[in-house]
Amino acid sequence: GDSVTQMEGPVTLSEEAFLTINCTYTATGYPSLFWYVQYPGEGLQLLLKATKADDKGSNKGFEATYRKETTSFHLEKGSVQVSDSAVYFCALRVNTGGFKTIFGAGTRLFVKA
């Protein structure tokens, strides 16, 4: 079935370091891909999305490119801040049936000052 695999955390970085969180997916058809962020004690916020191959989603300095050939959607940011500390979820949406969203396990990011 459809699934998302993302790198295990926690990831600990110093402020201004480069961030990569790997995400790969398995899906039939052509899913849309997403990154959601969950700050401590809060709900899910959409960070960025891409709906077709080679699309690049970007927001708040984060970006991810939909790579169909490698079935990947890795999240990157050139210079992280302490305020980026959160859990990041890679997700895909099946564009059939009930259009449910399937989430990865989440990667916790800690950014030290």
Next chain:
Amino acid sequence: EPEVTQTPSHQVTQMGQEVILRCVPISNHLYFYWYRQILGQKVEFLVSFYNNEISEKSEIFDDQFSVERPDGSNFTLKIRSTKLEDSAMYFCASRKERGEMNEQFFGPGTRLTVL
């Protein structure tokens, strides 16, 4: 900006009790969802709802669970007889219509604690 709202933010209940979690989706949305997140784990799909009926449900969504849209604005999740393992954050989401470009908007969640 319109948003999905959920009440209560935190619900504490005794094992075996019924709970109803409430959601108000964005007003012109047609597709509604419930997801749950057990503490420290991933977000899991429970059920999707469209045109007043369930369009898809996961294996988690057993006979103890039901959903309802009792009026034009609310979307509820009922757990008939709660178990300890039902303790989780429950997220409601809504979506406007079919099509790849339509976003799924999540509510802030209701934390359910079963004692």
